[in-house]
Amino acid sequence: MATLFHGVGAALTPFSASNKLLLPSPKSESRGAIFLHRSDARVNHAFNLKPATPNQDLFIPNAVATKRETSTKSGHELLLFEALREGLEEEMERDPRVCVMGEDVGHYGGSYKVTKGLAEKYGDLRVLDTPIAENSFTGMGIGAAMTGLRPIVEGMNMGFLLLAFNQISNNCGMLHYTSGGQFTIPIVIRGPGGVGRQLGAEHSQRLESYFQSIPGIQMVACSTPYNAKGLMKAAIRSENPVILFEHVLLYNLKERIPDEEYVLSLEEAEMVRPGEHVTILTYSRMRYHVMQAAKTLVNKGYDPEVIDIRSLKPFDLYTIGCSVKKTHRVLIVEECMRTGGIGASLTAAITENFHDYLDAPIVCLSSQDVPTPYAGTLEEWTVVQPAQIVTAVEQLCQ
Amino acid sequence: MSLSATKFVHPITTPPTSRSSDKPLFSTFFGSNHTKLRFNKPIVAAQRRSSSAASTSFSPVVAVSSDVVKEKKLKSASNLLITKEEGLVLYEDMILGRFFEDMCAQMYYRGKMFGFVHLYNGQEAVSTGFIKLLKKEDYVVSTYRDHVHALSKGVPAREVMSELFGKATGCCRGQGGSMHMFSKEYNLLGGFAFIGEGIPVATGAAFSSKYRREVLKEPGADEVTLAFFGDGTCNNGQFYECLNMAALWKLPIVFVVENNLWAIGMSHLRATSDPQIWKKGPAFGMPGVHVDGMDVLKVREVAKEAIERARRGEGPTLVECETYRFRGHSLADPDELRDPAEKAHYAGRDPITAFKKYLFDNKLASEQELKAIDKKIDELLDDAVEFADESPLPPRSQLLENVFADPKGFGIGADGKYRCEDPKFTQGTAHV
Numbered sequence: 007m008a009t010l011f012h013g014v015g016a017a018l019t020p021f022s023a024s025n026k027l028l029l030p031s032p033k034s035e036s037r038g039a040i041f042l043h044r045s046d047a048r049v050n051h052a053f054n055l056k057p058a059t060p061n062q063d064l065f066i067p068n069a070v071a072t073k074r075e076t077s078t079k080s081g082h083e084l085l086l087f088e089a090l091r092e093g094l095e096e097e098m099e100r101d102p103r104v105c106v107m108g109e110d111v112g113h114y115g116g117s118y119k120v121t122k123g124l125a126e127k128y129g130d131l132r133v134l135d136t137p138i139a140e141n142s143f144t145g146m147g148i149g150a151a152m153t154g155l156r157p158i159v160e161g162m163n164m165g166f167l168l169l170a171f172n173q174i175s176n177n178c179g180m181l182h183y184t185s186g187g188q189f190t191i192p193i194v195i196r197g198p199g200g201v202g203r204q205l206g207a208e209h210s211q212r213l214e215s216y217f218q219s220i221p222g223i224q225m226v227a228c229s230t231p232y233n234a235k236g237l238m239k240a241a242i243r244s245e246n247p248v249i250l251f252e253h254v255l256l257y258n259l260k261e262r263i264p265d266e267e268y269v270l271s272l273e274e275a276e277m278v279r280p281g282e283h284v285t286i287l288t289y290s291r292m293r294y295h296v297m298q299a300a301k302t303l304v305n306k307g308y309d310p311e312v313i314d315i316r317s318l319k320p321f322d323l324y325t326i327g328c329s330v331k332k333t334h335r336v337l338i339v340e341e342c343m344r345t346g347g348i349g350a351s352l353t354a355a356i357t358e359n360f361h362d363y364l365d366a367p368i369v370c371l372s373s374q375d376v377p378t379p380y381a382g383t384l385e386e387w388t389v390v391q392p393a394q395i396v397t398a399v400e401q402l403c404q
Numbered sequence: 405m406s407l408s409a410t411k412f413v414h415p416i417t418t419p420p421t422s423r424s425s426d427k428p429l430f431s432t433f434f435g436s437n438h439t440k441l442r443f444n445k446p447i448v449a450a451q452r453r454s455s456s457a458a459s460t461s462f463s464p465v466v467a468v469s470s471d472v473v474k475e476k477k478l479k480s481a482s483n484l485l486i487t488k489e490e491g492l493v494l495y496e497d498m499i500l501g502r503f504f505e506d507m508c509a510q511m512y513y514r515g516k517m518f519g520f521v522h523l524y525n526g527q528e529a530v531s532t533g534f535i536k537l538l539k540k541e542d543y544v545v546s547t548y549r550d551h552v553h554a555l556s557k558g559v560p561a562r563e564v565m566s567e568l569f570g571k572a573t574g575c576c577r578g579q580g581g582s583m584h585m586f587s588k589e590y591n592l593l594g595g596f597a598f599i600g601e602g603i604p605v606a607t608g609a610a611f612s613s614k615y616r617r618e619v620l621k622e623p624g625a626d627e628v629t630l631a632f633f634g635d636g637t638c639n640n641g642q643f644y645e646c647l648n649m650a651a652l653w654k655l656p657i658v659f660v661v662e663n664n665l666w667a668i669g670m671s672h673l674r675a676t677s678d679p680q681i682w683k684k685g686p687a688f689g690m691p692g693v694h695v696d697g698m699d700v701l702k703v704r705e706v707a708k709e710a711i712e713r714a715r716r717g718e719g720p721t722l723v724e725c726e727t728y729r730f731r732g733h734s735l736a737d738p739d740e741l742r743d744p745a746e747k748a749h750y751a752g753r754d755p756i757t758a759f760k761k762y763l764f765d766n767k768l769a770s771e772q773e774l775k776a777i778d779k780k781i782d783e784l785l786d787d788a789v790e791f792a793d794e795s796p797l798p799p800r801s802q803l804l805e806n807v808f809a810d811p812k813g814f815g816i817g818a819d820g821k822y823r824c825e826d827p828k829f830t831q832g833t834a835h836v
Contacts, residue, residue, distance in 0.1 A: 102620055131619050137652070142604040142645035149608020152593055153543065155615060176601055185586035185594065186577035187806035224813045245809035273815045273822070320815025320823070327818045359818050 081264045087257040089231035090120045093238035094158065096267065098128060101156060104242060107134040107147055108160030108197075117162050118198060118257050144170035144195065148177045151193040156242060164199030164251065165211040178247045179222035194241040196250035200291055200341055201389050203255065207377035210385075214251055214318050215347040225318040226272055227251040227290045231261040233316060236270030244272060251318070253291045275322035281311035284399055285329040287352060288339040289315045292390060296339050299395035308399060318348050321355055330356060334365040335402050339390055344372045369398050484766055485701050491768045494700055496777050497536055498528040498756050500784070501552035504561060505731075507785050508551065508568060512735050516793075517568045520597075521582045524552040526698075526730035529755035530662050531556045533703025534630055537711055543613075543629040545593045545606035548583035549662075549729075553632060558590040561788040571795035578798045579806065591627075599633065600642035603659070606631035607646045610655035610720075617717075628714040629657045636667030638681045647688040647722065654719035658710045659685075661724040662697065668733040669741045685722030697725030698753040701762070728753075800832035807836075 084092065098104045106121055112135035115122035125133040136143040140161065147157040161167040167174065178191055201210040214225055224246050228234035234252070241248035278293065279300060288296045293314050300310050311329050315321065330336055336356055340349040349370040356368055371390045379385055486494070505523040512521055524531065527549075535544060535556035546553040554564050559575055567574025568582055575587050576595075584595040593609055596602040609629040616625035637643055638661060650657050661681050665672045673679050685692025691713075695706045703725060710721035728750035732739030763769040804824075808814065811824035814836050828834035 105615065105619075129619065131615060137645070137648060139645035139649065142607065142642055142649060145601070145604020145642070146608035146611055146646075146649065149545075149593065149605035149610075150612045150615070151608070152605065153609045153612035155612050172598065172601060173604060176596075176598060177605060181586075181594070182809055183806045184576060184580040184584040185588075186575065186579050187809075188576070188586050188588040189593070190809040192809070222807050222813075224808075244813075246813045273812060317815065320813065322816050323818040324816045324820040 081262045083260060083262045084231060085257065086228075086231045086234050086252075086259045086261075087118050087120050089235040089261075089263060090228075090238050090252070091122065091124070093235035094121065094242070095124065095127075097239055097242040098124070098132070101242075103154065104156045104158070105132045105134065105150070106158045106160065107136050107143055108158075109136055109138055109162045111135060111160050116160065118252075118254075121160070140166050140169040141173055145173040145177060147193050147195075148173055148181070148191055151191045151247075152181070152189045156192050156194075158194040158196060158242065161195065161197030163209050163254075164197045164213045165208055167195065167197065167213060168211075168216070170195075171216070174217065174223070174249075175220045179220040182222060190245050191247045192242075192245050193247045194238075194250055195247070196238075196241075196252060198252045198254045198257070200251075200253040200255065201373070201378050201385065204380055204382055204385060205254070205378075206380050210378035212342045212347070212373070214249075215342045215350075217249060218319050218348060218351060223247045223249055223319065224272055225249045225251065226316055227253075227318055228316070229253070229256060229290050229293045229314055231259060232263045233270055233276060233314075235263060236268055237272065237316070239267075239269045240272045243269065248272065251290065255291055273317050273320060273322060275325040276314040276316050277311075277325065278314050279310065279312040281309040281333070283309045283333060283403055284311065284335040284337055285326070285333045286310050286312045286337045286339060286395070286399070287315050287326060288312065289318065289348070290341060292339045292341050295390060295392045296395055299392035299399070302392065302396050303399055306396075306400075308403060310399060315352070321352060323355065323359055326352075326356065327360055330360045331363050334363055336364065336368045337395070337398055337402055338368065338370040338372075339395055340370070340372050341389060342372050344370075344375045347372050366402055369402055371395060371398055484768070485705065486768070488768045491763050492773065492777065494532050494536060494704075495756075495759060495763065495769070495774060496781065497532040497556055498700065498759065499778060499781050500555055500561065501528040501531060502756060503778075503781050503785055504551060504555060504564070504788075507565075507789065509731070509735060511565075511568070511789065517570070517582070519581060520548065520734050520736065521568070522549040522734045523731045524549055524729070526750065526754070527662055527664060527727045528552060529700035529703050529759075530632075530660065530697045530725045530727055533700045534632075534658075534660060534707040534711075537704065537707050538628065538630070541591060541627045542711075543591045543593055543606065543609040543627060545602040545609065545629065545631045546585070546595060547599060547602060547633050547637070548595075548597050549634075550583070550585045550592075550595045554585040554587065554590075554592055554595075557587070557592050559585065559587045559592060561784055562791045563587075565785075565788040565792040566795050569792040569795070570797065571792055572798040572802065573791070573795040577802065577806070579802075599637040600640035603631050603633060603637070603642050603646045606657060607650055607655060610650065610657035610714075611653070613656050614653065614717075626656065626715045626717075628711050629655075630660055630711075631657060632660045632662060634667065635661060635663040635665065635672040635681065636670065636675065637661075638663075638684070639676055644684075644688075647684065647690065647720070650720040651689040654717065656714040656717065657720045658707070658714055659720060659722045661722070662727055663724050664727050664729045666729070666733070666742065668737065671741075680724075682722060682724040688722075690720045690722055692722045692724070694724045694726065697727030698750065698755045698758065700755055700759050730754075801830055803832035804829055804834065804836060 110117055111121040112125035112130055112133045121133055144159050147159040150157050178193060181189060182191055199211060199213055217225060226237050226248060228237045237250060241250050286296050296312055300312055303310050311333055313325060313329055338349040338352055340347055342348045349372050353368045353370050371394060374388045376388050378388055501524060505525050508521060508523060511517055531552045544553055544557050551564055555561060563575040564585065567576055567578060567580060570578045572578050575585060580586060580595060583597045586592060586594050593605055594602055606629045613625060613627040616622045663681060667675065682692035682694040693706050696702050706723055710723055713721055730751060760774060812822050814823040817823045817826060823829055823836060826834050
């Protein structure tokens with residue numbers, strides 16, 4: 007199971023009208039320490055690796071000229087998996103056609119506790135424990151979606167959904183089109199993926215690159231409790247089939263989120279940290295590696311603009327474009343493989359659309375094209391680390 | 405419930421005493437180098453039927469041995485299984501299926517349709533026998549051999565023909581084609597190109613039905629789903645996974661195997677360790693039934709029971725229909741592998757010829773009435789072809805529609821607006 011990892015970055019999207027509340031929070035320290043950043047500015051850290059630098063406080067993301075809400079103490083704090091559950095529960099409450107199906111989602115409460123307590127509340131049919139038959143229960147979810155329900159299919163691990171590829175590609179993605187628009191498939195397929203803590207190659211897969219070519223689906227990746235809840239709700243309410251990518255290591259992130267209901271846009275990216283020198287595009291767990299690298303970069307005098315793209319398919323070309331037009335340099339940091347990953351597609355999309363605005367070739371940092379090894383050291387080297395990000399930015403900004 | 409499973413079909417092979425001697429042996433299996441295998445045959449229980457049927461060379465109309473069906477039969481006072489009206493409906497449906505497929509072949513060779521076209525000639529008894537018992541709200545899920553399932557379910561011949569021609573007036577606006585017939589109005593959930601792919605979808609529709617009944621508490625939510633698929637699919641994992649789930653949750657679904665003994669060029673015996681598919685039902689806790697799929701009334705009897713079981717909430721049934729396709733797998737299949745003797749044998753058991761004889765022998769219809777129906781269907785199909793011919797091809801603007809139910813799914817363009825708001829999008833010339 008995931009352990010407590012980094013603290014949280016703020017979620018500011020000046021372009022998005024749907025974000026109601028600004029959530030400032032201080033930056034996290036180095037990895038390896040168990041940190042808890044509270045929104046009331048208390049920081050409990052067990053271990054401080056780096057010496058304190060004088061400018062440590064200056065890159066608090068709310069340096070952007072936006073009003074600080076007076077009600078920063080409102081809202082409630084929770085962990086990311088609780089945020090997902092809250093979003094799910096609110097939608098199940100709102101619409102009786104919303105149901106969940108997956109392995110161990112019912113009595114067990116979900117492998118990552120996202121559906122804990124829901125089976126007791128809504129019954130075994132609404133929170134359905136399925137046998138281990140991914141292809142068939144995903145297909146069953148699709149059939150249920152075609153006939154009026156709004157199912158959420160949970161893959162215990164995203165990698166298991168490889169077994170459901172037939173149904174996801176052929177039926178989920180294409181059926182609305184091949185039926186001439188007669189049947190909608192308002193299904194949400196979600197689950198944790200990504201490289202965890204020595205989970206081995208098969209449990210550490212990044213399926214977003216495999217699914218991205220399927221026409222007719224939308225893919226989003228959540229990275230904070232705030233956007234996890236918002237994207238979960240948006241995905242459930244959407245008439246399109248949506249695949250929601252969560253990350254094994256992010257489930258225990260803590261953040262204060264608003265009490266009032268909010269739904270985020272599935273197609274928009276999130277501005278994490280505005281800047282001037284370089285645009286760093288990232289998503290999911292790599293956001294935290296980027297923010298950590300950003301801290302070092304700011305100390306060195308750089309001003310990176312960090313955007314969490316959130317929408318993996320389709321890309322939010324507007325937010326990305328505005329940023330490119332401002333900074334003229336792009337660095338993509340992702341956890342996907344080098345070959346055929348989201349970064350590769352994003353590089354192509356940016357080159358196609360914003361070539362004239364680039365002062366330097368786009369740099370894409372991805373995981374190595376290697377099955378994720380078990381050994382901790384090897385695993386660390388397959389994934390992009392903050393030091394590499396710092397080096398890349400320095401080279402890009404020469 | 406598992407007890408009743410064992411009461412269903414017993415693999416008894418009784419020599420058909422009522423057959424005339426010049427007919428080829430009923431029970432031998434052709435078309436394979438293996439020793440001839442006997443499939444379990446429906447029991448010829450002459451004592452349960454009117455003897456008037458026994459005197460003809462057409463085998464008496466009986467249902468598969470099953471205590472449940474047996475009980476129902478004894479209640480009816482009449483010897484006959486259908487009324488005249490029902491008989492004419494069944495006949496018309498089978499003729500529609502047969503003539504439509506023949507017309508498809510003609511149109512294909514004239515270059516009006518392309519790609520893979522899989523025809524249903526010879527199997528009409530299964531489609532008619534099952535689907536004519538359904539309500540409009542019941543669901544049907546099929547495979548690529550789906551034209552006749554669509555027609556039986558009620559999709560107008562015009563729409564199916566247009567879809568085959570790839571015209572905008574087709575049931576799927578020309579976007580599906582022969583292998584993807586869908587109809588929301590008639591609850592036809594497809595039309596799937598990969599075998600086995602539709603079975604989970606059917607399971608989902610049945611789940612939906614159960615959910616509406618038990619969670620949403622909708623009164624009268626008792627829709628039954630029929631999943632049609634072939635013998636080749638019965639070696640596929642999706643089949644078994646869905647048998648398990650359907651039996652586990654007692655979903656209102658009937659799994660109908662159209663065992664036509666061939667998967668393109670692969671004989672069922674060469675591909676399957678235990679070729680008796682009906683046996684796989686009890687392994688999962690549901691009744692498995694074998695029925696003569698060339699006889700529409702036998703199929704109808706079994707179907708009635710299976711569908712009513714599902715409607716009552718007693719769970720799924722696996723029905724294996726022994727049937728045969730007269731043509732090749734598709735119009736591109738030269739069909740050289742099948743033994744001509746086998747083909748001749750089954751041609752002699754043409755479901756339409758057999759049913760016609762039944763109608764005449766039991767004085768349910770006259771020659772003229774049936775000829776009138778033939779003529780009516782001919783005209784209907786001529787009209788369908790004309791309609792399809794004259795229909796417009798899909799315009800370019802249709803290219804990007806229907807990819808997403810909510811076209812915001814194409815995302816936000818570089819100019820800040822949603823791509824679907826771009827005028828080029830609605831013209832179909834935008835690049836997405």
